[in-house]
Amino acid sequence: MKSTEAGTGRSLSAGSRLQMAYRVFKGAFFFGRKGLVIWDSWEMWVMQIFITPIAQMGFFAFLSVYLRYPLSETQFIVIGNALQAMSFSAVFAVANITSQDKWQGTLPSTMVTPANRVALFIGRAWFQVLLSALIAAAGLLYAATIFGVSFANADYLGIAAVVMLTAIAMTTFGLLISAVGLYMRTALIVANVFLFVTLLLSGVNFPVSVLPGWLQPVSWAIPLTYGTEAVREAIAGTSLLGLLPLLGWEALDALLVMVAGYAVFAGFESLARRTGRFEEY
Amino acid sequence: MVTMDEVTPGKMTEGYLAKRVQVLKASAFLTSKLFFADPQWLIPNIIAPFIFTLVAFFLFQGQTSGPDFLLYLVLGSGLMGMWGTTIYASANSIGFDRWNGTMESTLAAPMPLSWIALGRVLFNTLQGVLTAVFILVIGLAWFRTGFAIVNPPAFLLASVATFLSLSFFGLLMTTVLLLSRKGGFITNSMEIPVYIATGTMFPVILLPIVYLPFSFLLAPTWGIDAIRLAALPGYVGLPTTYWEDIAIMVVETVAYMALAFFLFRRVEAYAKRIGTLEEY
Amino acid sequence: MQTLEVKPADGGPAKWAVSVTGLTREYVTRNFFGGASKKTWALSGVDFQVAPGELFGLIGPNGAGKTTTIKILTTLLTPTGGEAKVFGLDVKKDLYEIRRRIGIVFGGERGLYNRVSAVDNLRYFSDLYGVDPSVARKRIPELLEVVGLADRAGEKVEKYSRGMKQRLHIAKALVHDPELIFLDEPTIGLDPAGARDIRNMVTELKRQGKTILLTTHYMFEAEELCQRIAVISKGKIVALDTPSELKNLVRDVSVIELRTYGATNEYVEALKTLPEVGRVTADLDSEVQDIRIQTPLGADLLSKVVAALPPGAKMIDRTIKEPTLEDAYLRLVEE
Structure with missing residues (x-):
């Protein structure tokens, strides 16, 4: 379908298309913050930034202490869980966007707008990217203060790069899941499962190499797997330059996920238009 | 065609207890019907504890082996499943009526809300038991381990007592949710902390001392210890004996029960004062 | 009461x-x-x-x-x-x-x-x-x-x-x-x-x-x-x-119901200024317009109502009715 200026029927130039996409993005950015009811309460912030990360880090750290693992293993677990803590905001909350659209019955009205879809959904997800990065940073702070992980040799620039890239990459994963969720009655189940699957598959609590061989490719499809490895290296002192190969793979992975998400979404939109149903899935 | 005049005249059930048992049964039955009409919420309740168990398994694998550890692990995950389901489902027991628009109809009934809620919570806890059994069976199959229990009757008693104690804890959680619209987040954020505090996967003795009072106030902490004492040979847990565990759990559960019924009265009085519970 | x-x-x-x-x-x-x-x-x-x-x-x-x-x-x-x-x-x-x-x-x-x-x-x-x-x-x-x-x-x-x-x-x-x-x-x-x-x-x-x-x-x-x-x-x-x-309660008034063609908002405003006219309600959105006038004068007002019609407008139908409960209700809640 060709984009046309409303009312004139005239095709848009590339420049004004971009401008319009920007406007949609800007509008959606603020919607992303305001529209998500779950971020409306301060309790939710407390829970996501303090309670859940600390509790989860504590659970697995205590378990490793109980099993008499050496300190280095416990720290491995603590750092992994610190980064994984962002999954809720990056994956679950992002998937929640489409779910809420469906519940509130606003999906058709979103779908009938000529707004650029990519701009719309990425605009909504941006807030989650920032929040995810913040949560991971908070997790690393707990690792240093509560769980005694040493940051003496840490390369902070490297850590910042890993956290930011992982937040973006995991949010694209959230978008993919929300696109898949369009076909189902709710995306939240998938998102919920995914929230926990990363604990097992993404090198959060033990290296990927421990997993059965057939599972390992799945691990490397999830951006977080690169992130946990890279953040541990950065804390151990590897410079940003040294991290580049890992980060490059993570970026490539995120790009593939994004393309897949867009394809799924476009497919759904055309299916929904053919059948005239938006809300039954 | 029946006309209004031909409808059988109404007759009420007699007796204080009979009326309450009737409400309990009706509420539990409706909850089960609603659950089976839309069982998708079972998935997160099973997935989270099960993945926690798998992670624990990989961690256990590196350090130790033997059927006792596997049984310890599988029992722990079952208990996490039971906990998770109870907390989650209690959160939704009466909360469900709030967003379903049936809060007024429920409040208008000539029966205390606590009994209606208790019926729901009982079914939800039962669902928690099913979750636990499900996880147990999968766990046993996955790890290819047997299920030899040291003292089956004691195991059964401890399990039933833990079931009841979870139910009344769930009832208490329901009041929290009725009093605050954001109670859902409170119960959500409690999930992992209670897994830790009640010693589902590792003994609570490992925890920092400030955490212990919270641990000891949670009746299931004692229930889990009693269950492990009855199931695992040579298990060393809390410094209490099996019967001491059971006794402390009973006392704490009675306290939960009293507090829950008290809070329910307050909730109902509050609802009447403001005219609704739908908005909160 | x-x-x-x-x-x-x-x-x-x-x-x-x-x-x-x-x-x-x-x-x-x-x-x-x-x-x-x-x-x-x-x-x-x-x-x-x-x-x-x-x-x-x-x-x-x-x-x-x-x-x-x-x-x-x-x-x-x-x-x-x-x-x-x-x-x-x-x-x-x-x-x-x-x-x-x-x-x-x-x-x-x-x-x-x-x-x-x-x-x-x-x-x-x-x-x-x-x-x-x-x-x-x-x-x-x-x-x-x-x-x-x-x-x-x-x-x-x-x-x-x-x-x-x-x-x-x-x-x-x-x-x-x-x-x-x-x-x-x-x-x-x-x-x-x-x-x-x-x-x-x-x-x-x-x-x-x-x-x-x-x-x-x-x-x-x-x-x-x-x-x-x-x-x-x-x-x-x-x-x-x-x-x-x-x-x-509204016995003192009767209601004139008009159906007109080409009536304007100005016409409705003009009706309101006529002597002894109470509430005037009008639906002007469609081809023909329905106008309700409350007045104690009843049929006596009709000639003035017709005379006030703008040029080109037509009276399609007119009835004089007893007031309804709605008239009573509206008067009560608006007082």
Whole structure:
């Protein structure tokens, strides 16, 4: 379908298309913050930034202490869980966007707008990217203060790069899941499962190499797997330059996920238009 | 065609207890019907504890082996499943009526809300038991381990007592949710902390001392210890004996029960004062 | 204001089914920090009585206090002041006794479990009300037949139409065989046929001797069903009488109904300036326009109305009518 200026029927130039996409993005950015009811309460912030990360880090750290693992293993677990803590905001909350659209019955009205879809959904997800990065940073702070992980040799620039890239990459994963969720009655189940699957598959609590061989490719499809490895290296002192190969793979992975998400979404939109149903899935 | 005049005249059930048992049964039955009409919420309740168990398994694998550890692990995950389901489902027991628009109809009934809620919570806890059994069976199959229990009757008693104690804890959680619209987040954020505090996967003795009072106030902490004492040979847990565990759990559960019924009265009085519970 | 004289069948002393004296209710809206920020009076001194077996209507604009009154009488809300009694029982003290003897029909979509069947809903509520299970087993299918849902009783309620849901609401209110039934806007959002079904049921319940307290937005409905009507406005009862007596309040006016072609807004404004013209309402949006003029002059005004028509406009039809309950109502709530 060709984009046309409303009312004139005239095709848009590339420049004004971009401008319009920007406007949609800007509008959606603020919607992303305001529209998500779950971020409306301060309790939710407390829970996501303090309670859940600390509790989860504590659970697995205590378990490793109980099993008499050496300190280095416990720290491995603590750092992994610190980064994984962002999954809720990056994956679950992002998937929640489409779910809420469906519940509130606003999906058709979103779908009938000529707004650029990519701009719309990425605009909504941006807030989650920032929040995810913040949560991971908070997790690393707990690792240093509560769980005694040493940051003496840490390369902070490297850590910042890993956290930011992982937040973006995991949010694209959230978008993919929300696109898949369009076909189902709710995306939240998938998102919920995914929230926990990363604990097992993404090198959060033990290296990927421990997993059965057939599972390992799945691990490397999830951006977080690169992130946990890279953040541990950065804390151990590897410079940003040294991290580049890992980060490059993570970026490539995120790009593939994004393309897949867009394809799924476009497919759904055309299916929904053919059948005239938006809300039954 | 029946006309209004031909409808059988109404007759009420007699007796204080009979009326309450009737409400309990009706509420539990409706909850089960609603659950089976839309069982998708079972998935997160099973997935989270099960993945926690798998992670624990990989961690256990590196350090130790033997059927006792596997049984310890599988029992722990079952208990996490039971906990998770109870907390989650209690959160939704009466909360469900709030967003379903049936809060007024429920409040208008000539029966205390606590009994209606208790019926729901009982079914939800039962669902928690099913979750636990499900996880147990999968766990046993996955790890290819047997299920030899040291003292089956004691195991059964401890399990039933833990079931009841979870139910009344769930009832208490329901009041929290009725009093605050954001109670859902409170119960959500409690999930992992209670897994830790009640010693589902590792003994609570490992925890920092400030955490212990919270641990000891949670009746299931004692229930889990009693269950492990009855199931695992040579298990060393809390410094209490099996019967001491059971006794402390009973006392704490009675306290939960009293507090829950008290809070329910307050909730109902509050609802009447403001005219609704739908908005909160 | 006139109160209805109650003549009990046995000649004994009159006992009210509902009796409300000086009823007040205040809402306090709390601000973020929990402090009281705003007080509003939803009811400021309401008095009325409903006789056993009477069909009593409560009408008024949104926010006038209808729902607050119903909530207090159904024991869902405590009054701030005054007294409300149902069968002589205090709504503040004898909750459960009152609840057992009343049925409530909430209007709108709310109040049912949509994911289960009609039978499941009725069984649940009959247990909640403590109906003897052996009696309930007979009563539930009979009630479903009465409300015309017997053949779809096993279906999930979410598949029901609005009208069917509302009929189920009525069955639900009747499971425990109450003596007094509250109907809060029972026909809201229904199509004409669905609304008629509900009105027929209400008439049938009345014939059976049930006491009914009904709120509605539709004046013709109140006029058709109710024996007495209380008009409530801004938390007070502004009139209470039989429908015909209420209409007498506007006896002094008649209504000229015009159907015109080409009438403009200026014309309507001009009509309002004519001597002795009361309310003028007009629908100017379509090809032909319907205009209603209240005036004590009746036919005498017609010539002036026709003379004022703008050039090119035509009078298609004109009638002079008796005022309706709606005219009386509008005058009452706008005073």
